[in-house]
Amino acid sequence: xxxxxxxxxxxxxxxxxxxxxxxxxxxxxxxxxxxxxxxxxxxxxxxxxxxxxxxxxxxxxxxxxxxxxxxxxxxxxxxxxxxxxxxxxxxxxxxxxxxxxxxxxxxxxxxxxxxxxxxxxxxxxxxxxxxxxxxxxxxxxxxxxxxxxxxxxxxxxxxxxxxxxxxxxxxxxxxxxxxxxxxxxxxxxxxxxxxxxxxxxxxxxxxxxxxxxxxxxxxxxxxxxxxxxxxxxxxxxxxxxxxxxxxxxxxxxxxxxxxxxxxxxxxxxxxxxxxxxxxxxxxxxxxxxxxxxxxxxxxxxxx
Amino acid sequence: xxxxxxxxxxxxxxxxxxxxxxxxxxxxxxxxxxxxxxxxxxxxxxxxxxxxxxxxxxxxxxxxxxxxxxxxxxxxxxxxxxxxxxxxxxxxxxxxxxxxxxxxxxxxxxxxxxxxxxxxxxxxxxxxxxxxxxxxxxxxxxxxxxxxxxxxxxxxxxxxxxxxxxxxxxxxxxxxxxxxxxxxxxxxxxxxxxxxxxxxxxxxxxxxxxxxxxxxxxxxxxxxxxxxxxxxxxxxxxxxxxxxxxxxxxxxxxxxxxxxxxxxxxxxxxxxxxxxxxxxxxxxxxxxxxxxxxxxxxxxxxx
Numbered sequence: 001x002x003x004x005x006x007x008x009x010x011x012x013x014x015x016x017x018x019x020x021x022x023x024x025x026x027x028x029x030x031x032x033x034x035x036x037x038x039x040x041x042x043x044x045x046x047x048x049x050x051x052x053x054x055x056x057x058x059x060x061x062x063x064x065x066x067x068x069x070x071x072x073x074x075x076x077x078x079x080x081x082x083x084x085x086x087x088x089x090x091x092x093x094x095x096x097x098x099x100x101x102x103x104x105x106x107x108x109x110x111x112x113x114x115x116x117x118x119x120x121x122x123x124x125x126x127x128x129x130x131x132x133x134x135x136x137x138x139x140x141x142x143x144x145x146x147x148x149x150x151x152x153x154x155x156x157x158x159x160x161x162x163x164x165x166x167x168x169x170x171x172x173x174x175x176x177x178x179x180x181x182x183x184x185x186x187x188x189x190x191x192x193x194x195x196x197x198x199x200x201x202x203x204x205x206x207x208x209x210x211x212x213x214x215x216x217x218x219x220x221x222x223x224x225x226x227x228x229x230x231x232x233x234x235x236x237x238x239x240x241x242x243x244x245x246x247x248x249x250x251x252x253x254x255x256x257x258x259x260x261x262x263x264x265x266x267x268x269x270x271x272x273x274x275x276x277x278x279x280x281x282x283x284x285x286x287x288x289x290x291x292x293x294x295x296x297x298x299x300x301x302x303x
Numbered sequence: 304x305x306x307x308x309x310x311x312x313x314x315x316x317x318x319x320x321x322x323x324x325x326x327x328x329x330x331x332x333x334x335x336x337x338x339x340x341x342x343x344x345x346x347x348x349x350x351x352x353x354x355x356x357x358x359x360x361x362x363x364x365x366x367x368x369x370x371x372x373x374x375x376x377x378x379x380x381x382x383x384x385x386x387x388x389x390x391x392x393x394x395x396x397x398x399x400x401x402x403x404x405x406x407x408x409x410x411x412x413x414x415x416x417x418x419x420x421x422x423x424x425x426x427x428x429x430x431x432x433x434x435x436x437x438x439x440x441x442x443x444x445x446x447x448x449x450x451x452x453x454x455x456x457x458x459x460x461x462x463x464x465x466x467x468x469x470x471x472x473x474x475x476x477x478x479x480x481x482x483x484x485x486x487x488x489x490x491x492x493x494x495x496x497x498x499x500x501x502x503x504x505x506x507x508x509x510x511x512x513x514x515x516x517x518x519x520x521x522x523x524x525x526x527x528x529x530x531x532x533x534x535x536x537x538x539x540x541x542x543x544x545x546x547x548x549x550x551x552x553x554x555x556x557x558x559x560x561x562x563x564x565x566x567x568x569x570x571x572x573x574x575x576x577x578x579x580x581x582x583x584x585x586x587x588x589x590x591x592x593x594x595x596x597x598x599x600x601x602x603x604x605x606x
Contacts, residue, residue: 079453088391095387135449139442146438150382
């Protein structure tokens with residue numbers, strides 16, 4: 001049974017990655033400060049403490065690594081200097097993994113690495129991050145790809161687009177809309193004509209599991225391949241909750257830095273990795289709403 | 304008197320940067336494991352120990368930073384994983400400097416960041432490093448530029464081309480040739496038709512001093528702007544030493560990874576920074592030979 005080190009196992013994608021990795025036969029070793037909810041081997045360690053991380057990796061001697069952990073505080077992570085600590089931590093982690101005998105590593109990137117423009121984003125599109133977060137991820141990838149090339153590590157970079165699903169933190173679009181509308185509160189938003197590529201988090205996690213279980217190297221977009229206007233997504237949530245009256249489109253301006261469209265080209269993910277998503281937008285939103293209602297007793301208790 | 308933190312003060316460029324910074328009125332605070340030869344304030348610290356570096360920077364509270372330190376062991380630094388430690392150290396250093404109130408920082412990059420091709424390299428040419436060293440520098444620059452943009456730090460990146468001059472370590476072209484020829488030993492080399500942009504190290508150090516003393520931001524090439532065939536450089540050394548018989552051109556093959564030409568465009572350095580070099584190739588090589596002869600008693604004692 002191949003042994004995999006998983007970081008970010010308590011995070012949004014990581015929690016969903018555990019069953020996807022188990023389904024593929026991996027023996028999971030989660031590293032981080034808090035134990036994951038699922039029952040897997042857990043090694044408590046501060047991922048920003050490179051010496052301790054190295055000790056754990058030397059003891060675990062995993063063949064595979066899926067590195068999802070990063071600073072992700074909604075609203076803050078785009079511009080925070082904490083991103084710099086995760087650059088250092090990510091590079092030290094992959095190096096220590098390789099030096100402990102690891103052979104296959106996948107880490108999470110972001111669509112914020114790209115120069116956002118009107119076109120569908122293929123993996124070879126130019127990178128020109130508009131944010132410190134995007135630049136930190138972009139720089140980390142460039143360095144790790146060179147390190148992998150030098151040391152013979154099989155390395156891939158899963159570039160995540162937008163996500164929704166059960167367990168989202170407050171401050172994110174779909175989760176906030178569901179919680180407010182199910183609580184009978186108003187949701188104030190932009191006119192909503194910008195198109196974004198959203199995936200259900202369980203699909204994104206399954207895509208990471210498929211990627212780390214494949215021999216594909218380099219960057220692979222992890223998205224739906226089909227961007228929808230934010231307006232369409234919210235109207236669907238309004239329909240599912242029966243409260244279209246609660247959405248105020250245009251109550252907030254769209255930030256000037258928000259591009260008209262962000263859409264993944266998912267040819268590599270589908271053809272080379274062989275991944276197919278389980279949810280489409282309608283079924284994924286319905287699942288998220290049902291799961292949220294079950295968790296919160298239908299009263300939007302997270303707010 | 305503006306206060307500047309200098310790293311790499313005992314290195315090849317750093318040792319020459321001290322007089323150049325002093326001439327511009329900087330109060331120099333050198334950080335590193337070993338004290339520089341020149342009499343400046345010295346703070347002993349391991350630059351790879353981010354917490355200790357932060358303590359020193361908090362105490363020094365400099366307005367300027369010139370970061371030249373990096374792993375530079377000849378023959379090894381192109382491919383070594385130690386480059387990864389200097390990524391983390393450099394990012395942590397610039398952040399701690401900024402958070403201690405610093406306003407202007409310059410760090411050393413390399414022509415190995417560029418995609419080497421037949422053309423003269425201008426700062427906006429594409430970067431596609433062929434080595435781990437180049438990728439580590441390239442990634443560090445991208446991340447630090449984003450960090451500087453986010454925090455209002457005035458930041459420039461001096462992209463070094465090839466160097467020669469007094470105090471070169473063994474394993475580098477000009478120093479090795481001078482030492483062997485003055486010792487009466489044979490120098491075996493490639494046919495030597497590849498063109499390289501060489502500067503005297505004192506000029507490169509003075510260019511860094513001019514850059515940190517300017518408001519210019521972004522990448523600035525630090526080179527001569529005029530590449531010469533290696534063969535011409537070695538023939539000049541042969542002439543100066545009087546031993547043209549000792550050079551075996553073609554005794555070694557040129558590595559397939561060596562491009563035909565690496566030449567800096569120095570428009571930014573000359574026009575925007577206002578820097579002009581003191582040496583041309585002939586005077587610079589003559590100065591190096593004389594300085595080496597004085598140090599070694601003319602007997603090539605370093606070998």
